[in-house]
Amino acid sequence: MTKTQKFISVLLLVALYAVIFVLEQTLAPSEMLFTVLKKGAIYALVAVSMNLLNGFTGLFSLGQAGFMLIGAYVYGIFTIPIDARASVYQYFDGGVIQFTVPLVVALIMAGTAAALIAALIGLPVLRLKSDYLAIATLGFAEIMRAILQWDKLGPVTNGSNLLRKFPTFNDFNIVTGGKTIYMSTLVPFIIVGVCIFVIVLVINSSYGRVFRAIRDDERAAEAMGVSLFAHKELSFVISSFFAGVGGALLAMYQMTVQASAFKAAMTYEILLIVVIGGLGSVTGSCIGSFLFIAASEWWLRGLDSGSFLGISAPMLFRAGFRKVVFAVIIMAIVLFYRKGLMGANEFSIQGIANFFKKLFTPRKRSAK
Template sequence: MTKKISTSTIISAALVVFLFALVFVLEKVMNPYSMLFVVLKKGAIYALVAVSMNLLNGFTGLFSLGQAGFMLIGAYTYAIFTIPADQRLSVYQYFDGGIIDFSIPVIPALILAGLAAAFFAFLIGLPVLRLKSDYLAIATLGFAEIIRAFFQWDALGPVTNGSNLLKKFPTFDSTIFPFAVAGICIALIVMLINSSYGRAFKAIRDDEIAAEAMGINLFKHKEMAFVISSFFAGVGGALLAMYQTTVQAMAFKSAMTYEILLIVVIGGIGSVTGSVIASFLFIACSEWWLRFLDTETFIGAWQVPLLRSGFRKVVFAVIIMAVVLFYRQGIMGNREFSVDRLLKKRQKFIEKQAAKKASKEGR
């Protein structure tokens, strides 16, 4: 059996290639310090984390709020293992250079970051995944807080540098790098969602008891979704560390999880493309487009009221509340953006036009 490659697959692939080419060309021609690249880099990272959260919340129906904790594990694992050996003494200045005196290349470190997060998720999942909806949410939120406290513990200083910054690890300059890593990871998640495991996840989301009656091992599949989601959150955390060039446990608060959750909601719970689009929009709005709200502005002698530092975030929060209250489906609902659907829509449109024409001529 050979699979037939449809036109829509080819167009989709071409779109992806075009996107990468566009980013590559833009980076060559535009000022590399433009806000556009900040948005693209951070957006790609948040897209990966949002999709990983969507795998849990949107596709498996597990309301987990532990994402920031797993990102923290990923970020720290990456940083700890990639700081060059000759820089360690200056980074771990209070801990005699730390106890790890080797470093590994970037790509294995990224994978290791994912694995470390996945391992913790496996351990945490054993007790926690037996809980129901909001209890699960609060327990995972609690675990994220425990992890944060643990990484700041002085006794672990030789490994985690206590509550001090980790820095001087390799980072990226090109926007292509986060795009490529996030792209590959999201592709893997999409493949998982479309596999038989993915269908089992959706069955659990729609009705746990019915799914169990159909012979789906609830715990096994929940644990699997949890571990895989955390793996990608870990990779996302490592990318975020590379983007920020420094890591500190302080930054991975529950507010970070809430932001990612809001991205998932804005994009549409249960839509991968929705999460991706919402990530870029969210980052673009918060970092770039709404910046003008933060600066005091004068039109002639008249000062525009309310505009001062912090107003951007208020407006932003109001927009989010509006989406949550009045536009609950989000951008994509639970549908996906696909070339296939667009083609079908076009087909239908043409048929409609033809039918109209025919009816007119018949009259």
């Protein structure tokens, strides 16, 4: 990337954040747009972290929901205000943990906890290949879900009851003398932006190069002096760290956390985003995430509630129909856009310029 391109990219990002800030001050906080932006940003982070593992390192792992769950719980457990604990942990005498940590520390703890557990289960699991790795990590996520609902751990995890009353996105709004400065979308965007930036730095480093080498040809990578296990483990730990942070953000977004919600279906949604965006494309995962969330939460809502695109057909458009349409769209994408929206390419100014140049250059009659 040249200096000017870098400059334009930074400028565009700043503009994006500025637009979000302005939108938040002008539109009603209940707008569907903000739901999509918040949830989209969180899913973008988790999708990028999954892409690091599945797309860049070639490890087909399905443990993402498990690591998000760990992150969400660690965040919740350590940020519930002390005076609220008695009511949250009502069946467990207020729980055993009687202190809180600052929000940023809790986010880092959420990531670190997920990363530590990833390092542990990576020891046996990363020796497996492809499908077997997928099955093992999927199993891990299910086990995590069961453990966190276990009654015996109740004093820490609140058993199968909700965790709530911890700081949420709305706590980012600043109230000054009757006026509110809305930051509940901007702050998560900034956190996600920083996290994705770090992942991109890793991908662009020597380690990222080695991850891709492992994906392309394990044996050749090994013959180049690359320790397969150490680098797979590293990729797994980094990916899980950010999945953990993503889980913590999801907890903030949802305002409550319950282990039973972190089902395998959540991992599939993220996998879907990664595939739609393109395996091996960070920007693809981001774009895919917002498209996916917008479609499932917003644009296709009408399919469930009677009228869609001005067509009123309550007999057809009723609860559940949205999922049918969604499934068809996904099948179409997988059939016709097998490499996803972006393939392994990144979204760039140069890319768009080239696309339009090609579009407007008159095609030559004969080849060459």
